[in-house]
Amino acid sequence: MSTVDPAARELSDYRKMEESITISETTEFEGDRELLTLNLGPHHPATHGVLRLLVTLDGEVIRRLQPIYGYLHTGIEKTAEQKSYWKAIPVVERMDYVSYYFNAMAYCGAVEELLEVEIPKRAQYLRVIHLELNRIMSHLVFLGTSALDLGAISVWWYCFRERETLLDLFEMSSGQRMHTRYFQIGGVIEDIPDGWIEQVRKFCAIMPERADTYGDLLNKNEIFLQRQRDVCPLSVEKLREYGVTGPLLRAAGDPWDLRKTMPYSSYEDFDFQIPVGTKGDNYDRYQVRLAEVKESVKIIVQALDNLPDGPTITDDRKIALPPRHELATSMEALIHHFKLVTEGMRVPEGEAYYAIEGARGELGCFVRSDGSSKPARVHMRDPSLVNMQAAPAATEGWLIADMLATVAMFDPIIGGVDR
Amino acid sequence: MASGGIDMEVIRQKVGDAEEFRSKQLRARDMLRGDLDDKDLDEFVQERVLTTTLEKASDWARGNSFFPLTFGLACCAIEMMTVAASRLDIARFGYEAFRASPRQADLLVLSGRISIKMAPVIRRIYDQMLEPKYVIAMGACSSSMGVFNNYAIVPADKFMPVDVHVPGCPPRPEALMHGILELRSMVHGDPTLGWRERYQAEGTEEVYPLAPADATGVNVFGAGGTEGTNA
Numbered sequence: 001m002s003t004v005d006p007a008a009r010e011l012s013d014y015r016k017m018e019e020s021i022t023i024s025e026t027t028e029f030e031g032d033r034e035l036l037t038l039n040l041g042p043h044h045p046a047t048h049g050v051l052r053l054l055v056t057l058d059g060e061v062i063r064r065l066q067p068i069y070g071y072l073h074t075g076i077e078k079t080a081e082q083k084s085y086w087k088a089i090p091v092v093e094r095m096d097y098v099s100y101y102f103n104a105m106a107y108c109g110a111v112e113e114l115l116e117v118e119i120p121k122r123a124q125y126l127r128v129i130h131l132e133l134n135r136i137m138s139h140l141v142f143l144g145t146s147a148l149d150l151g152a153i154s155v156w157w158y159c160f161r162e163r164e165t166l167l168d169l170f171e172m173s174s175g176q177r178m179h180t181r182y183f184q185i186g187g188v189i190e191d192i193p194d195g196w197i198e199q200v201r202k203f204c205a206i207m208p209e210r211a212d213t214y215g216d217l218l219n220k221n222e223i224f225l226q227r228q229r230d231v232c233p234l235s236v237e238k239l240r241e242y243g244v245t246g247p248l249l250r251a252a253g254d255p256w257d258l259r260k261t262m263p264y265s266s267y268e269d270f271d272f273q274i275p276v277g278t279k280g281d282n283y284d285r286y287q288v289r290l291a292e293v294k295e296s297v298k299i300i301v302q303a304l305d306n307l308p309d310g311p312t313i314t315d316d317r318k319i320a321l322p323p324r325h326e327l328a329t330s331m332e333a334l335i336h337h338f339k340l341v342t343e344g345m346r347v348p349e350g351e352a353y354y355a356i357e358g359a360r361g362e363l364g365c366f367v368r369s370d371g372s373s374k375p376a377r378v379h380m381r382d383p384s385l386v387n388m389q390a391a392p393a394a395t396e397g398w399l400i401a402d403m404l405a406t407v408a409m410f411d412p413i414i415g416g417v418d419r
Numbered sequence: 420m421a422s423g424g425i426d427m428e429v430i431r432q433k434v435g436d437a438e439e440f441r442s443k444q445l446r447a448r449d450m451l452r453g454d455l456d457d458k459d460l461d462e463f464v465q466e467r468v469l470t471t472t473l474e475k476a477s478d479w480a481r482g483n484s485f486f487p488l489t490f491g492l493a494c495c496a497i498e499m500m501t502v503a504a505s506r507l508d509i510a511r512f513g514y515e516a517f518r519a520s521p522r523q524a525d526l527l528v529l530s531g532r533i534s535i536k537m538a539p540v541i542r543r544i545y546d547q548m549l550e551p552k553y554v555i556a557m558g559a560c561s562s563s564m565g566v567f568n569n570y571a572i573v574p575a576d577k578f579m580p581v582d583v584h585v586p587g588c589p590p591r592p593e594a595l596m597h598g599i600l601e602l603r604s605m606v607h608g609d610p611t612l613g614w615r616e617r618y619q620a621e622g623t624e625e626v627y628p629l630a631p632a633d634a635t636g637v638n639v640f641g642a643g644g645t646e647g648t649n650a
Contacts, residue, residue, distance in 0.1 A: 042540055045489040045519040049496065050537060071537045072493055075571035082569075090566055094588075097494035141497065160504035178494060178589055415493050418534070 033058055042071045046149045046404050049414035053407075060399050065392040069385075072418040080378040084344025085111055086185050088375065092365070093179045096382060096416030098141050101127075101134040102358040104183040106365035106380065109264065109354035111185050114347050114369050117319055121308045123187035124266040129200065129303045130173070130182060131265075131356075132296040136207065137166045138359035139289045143214060146286070146408035152224050155217050162210055165203055172196050185345070186320045187313030197304055204297050204304075211293045218286070228283040232394045232406040235280060242390040246361025246383050248410065251288045252280030258357035265356075269306070270299045285409040319345050344373040358383055360411060384416035481525075481551065482606035485599070488524035489517045490544065493531025495558040495589040502592045502599075514599060521547040526602075528595070529575050532560035538573050545579050553606070555598050556581045559588045 026037045041052035050071040056064035076095050080088040092107045093100040105127060112119065119127075144159030167177040173192050174180035182188055218224050234244075236252045249256055255274040259267040275291035277284025313320045317336040326333035347369040355364035361383030368377040387410055394410075395403040449455050450463055471479075491499060503509050503517065518524040521544045533541060545554065554575070559565030561575045562584040575581050582605060585598035 042537065043490055043521075043544055049491055049493070050540075071534060071540070072532065073534045073536060073571050074493075074532050074567050075569040076567070078571075079567055079569045094494060094566065098497065145500075157505055160501060161506070164501070164504070164506050177591060178498065 028056075030058075035063060037064075041068075046408070048145065048407065048412060051407070051412065051414055051417070053403075055400060055403065057400060060401075062395050062398055062400055062403055065395050065403065067388055067391060069414075069418050072414045074415070074419060076419045077378050077380065080107075081375055084373045085347060085375060086340075086344060088378065089183070089185075090179060090181050092378070092380065093181060094415065095380060095419055096358070096360070096363070096384060096413045097178065098413050099134055099138045099359045099363075100179050101130050101183065102356060102363050103380070104181065105131060105265070106354055106356050106358075106363050107367070107378070108183050108185050109356065110352045110365040110367040111347060111375075113352040113354055114350050114367060115185070115319060115345070117186050117314050117316055119187055119265070120311045120314065121266065122191075122310045123312045123314075125303045125307050126188050126192065126312060127183060127265050128267065128270070129300050129307075130170075130188075132299045132303075133166055133169060133200070135296045135359045136293050137163055139293050140166075142289060142359075142411045143286070146405075146411065147218060147224070149408040150224055150227055150405055152218060152221055155214055158210070158214060158217070162207065169196065169199055169203065172199065184313060184320065186316065187311070189313070191312045197307070200300065200304060204301050207297050208294045211290055215287075215290055225283070227402065227405045228286060228409075229281065230279065231282045231402050232398055232409075233279050233281040233284075234390060234394050238393060239280070239390060242393065243386045244361065244390050246358065246387065247288045247292065248280075248285060248361065248387055248390070250274065251277035251284035253278055258355055258362060262355065264354075267299075270302045272299050272302075282405055282409045346371065346373050347375075355381070360384055360413070360416075361387055380416075380419060382416035382419065384412040384414070388412050388417060478607055482603040483513045484516075485514045485526040485553070485602075486516050486518045486524045487514060487526040487528055488521055488544070488548070489519045490527065491530050492533065492537070493560070495530035495561075495595075498589045498592050499528055499530040499557065499595060502595050507592045507596055509596070509599075512596075512600070512603070521545075522549065524548055525552050526599075527552065527554045528557050529554065529561040529581070530557045532558075532565070532567060532572050533575060534571050535573050538578050541575075542578050553582045553602055554580060555583045555585060555595070555602060557585045557595055557598070558590055559586060562586065 028035050028037070035056050035058055037054060037056045039052070040055055042050040044051075052068040052071060054064075054066040054068065055062055056066075074094070076091055079091050083091060089104055089107060092103045095103050140159040140163050144156035144163075147153070147155035147159075170180050170182075171177050173196055174182040174189070234248075234252060236249065236254045239249050239252055239254075245256065253276050255276050257274045258264070259272075260274060272295045275288050275295065277288050317333070318340075321340055322330070322333035322336055327337055349369055349371040351366070351368045353364055353366045355362050357363070362381065363383055364381035366377070366379040366381070367375050370376040391407060391410055395406050398406070446455070446459075446463060447467075450460070455463055491497075501507065503515060509515050514526070521527075525548060527541075527545055527548065529541065545552070556562045556575045560567060560572060562581075564572045564574050565588055583598045583602045585594050587594050590598075
């Protein structure tokens with residue numbers, strides 16, 4: 001090992017910036033107890049991205065947990081304000097990068113509420129199918145990576161196999177694997193291709209069985225169970241205080257699901273159950289998601305069975321692009337096309353908040369319009385950020401190893417936390 | 420093939436002639452026994468032995484066994500995981516040993532957008548990696564800020580050298596795989612690493628100095644402090 005005097009070396013500007021952040025551990029004393037404050041992240045393989053945690057430890061027991069955010073701050077809300085309404089969709093999609101259909105749905109829903117536009121039934125059903133496929137995909141990524149954190153690597157391989165099948169479906173319907181921009185203001189961008197429905201049916205036929213397989217892989221894994229059962233539970237009251245929604249709240253026993261309580265995009269047409277847990281511990285958090293995968297499959301099958309015919313986007317030419325063939329024959333269509341592409345749609349003044357049940361909880365989008373073709377303000381209520389507020393309460397007093405398991409079960413997507 | 424997956428056909432092909440393979444085997448056995456004479460031996464050596472330089476041999480080994488860092492930033496990180504998953508299976512090429520510590524890794528894949536707050540941290544991680552080290556900027560954000568042309572994002576080229584840029588938002592796993600293989604051919608070709616000088620990145624690996632002999636306190640690691648290097 002060579003000895004280099006680090007002080008003698010000239011640091012780059014970027015390294016000088018980093019000198020302002022302390023990442024060395026510090027000790028403090030509380031009576032005769034020595035408390036060690038440890039830095040975890042932003043680069044840590046078990047924090048799901050660039051989450052940084054300051055953990056104050058008494059031996060191995062967590063006394064204080066302070067998450068530090070902003071390492072993935074992307075300025076998505078600000079960028080959305082600088083783009084016309086329909087060109088902001090790709091930007092918001094990249095927010096919570098595992099559930100892009102949900103982001104697009106929340107944003108499009110808010111703008112549609114301002115525009116007071118009617119969405120064709122077929123578009124609503126196609127949205128539901130894609131949302132639920134995305135929910136399955138998101139839960140698969142959650143299950144795979146969380147199990148990986150807890151040392152059960154095989155589940156990860158299986159989950160990513162199914163994820164590939166799902167991404168093939170997304171690619172088939174929209175041409176992209178991730179960030180598909182399939183949802184358009186007023187409907188969906190185009191109809192599904194031939195053969196897509198059969199592929200989705202094929203997937204739906206195998207997925208419940210596969211979900212059982214993953215359950216079997218984990219539920220008989222004693223190490224996994226020891227780290228999950230009765231670890232870091234939170235009560236419904238406590239979770240509500242923090243504003244936690246989604247699978248975490250349902251794991252504690254509250255069947256709060258916006259798909260049932262405030263149905264949007266024709267969710268009221270479908271028959272499905274809301275899986276709930278009893279204790280609200282890590283085990284319930286994982287089981288609830290696994291059960292949700294099966295419920296999502298049920299919704300998809302129903303939507304496929306009853307998929308109505310008709311247009312897939314509104315025929316309001318002020319909102320949606322005219323069909324390509326009309327451009328050659330209709331002057332009117334050409335003008336609408338030109339106006340939409342160059343300036344974008346004008347949205348009446350007003351404010352709208354549109355909330356949907358994302359894969360991680362209530363995903364809401366607030367849009368304020370000043371009557372121009374660009375949103376005056378776009379704000380997303382991302383469940384990852386809100387849910388993480390409960391992480392200190394859940395983990396304080398538990399071991400540091402339990403904390404890592406709990407963060408995995410909270411499933412924060414840092415792209416959504418920092419935006 | 421499992422039902423529901425993408426339909427795929429496996430075609431088995433014979434590699435070479437069994438007869439020829441057998442005679443080659445016999446000749447190798449003869450050589451080992453010392454049964455081959457002058458002309459036969461010369462022929463055998465011409466046919467079987469490759470000469471190379473040590474540098475080329477080490478480049479060959481290095482290029483075929485990158486140790487990528489387990490380091491994900493954003494969307495691209497999910498696709499980076501996919502590269503290791505079963506469909507693409509990065510292990511076919513020898514890059515499956517993902518390392519959690521920058522000290523053990525020699526390939527940094529910048530998988531996602533880099534915020535101004537994260538950039539110094541990434542630079543530090545890069546500095547902590549030991550030479551030789553390589554960087555792939557995966558996706559539009561880390562190459563050119565991508566769709567986020569705003570105050571928060573900084574492209575990787577601004578603060579560290581990048582060997583390969585992989586375009587896409589996010590790139591397909593196949594694209595990342597292609598990027599890694601491009602890097603492999605770069606390493607095999609022993610490229611002049613001029614861009615590192617330009618970024619003052621040569622020899623920036625962070626090595627902690629040995630603790631002075633009269634240092635007080637217990638250092639469980641034996642050498643060096645665990646604090647930041649520029650205290």
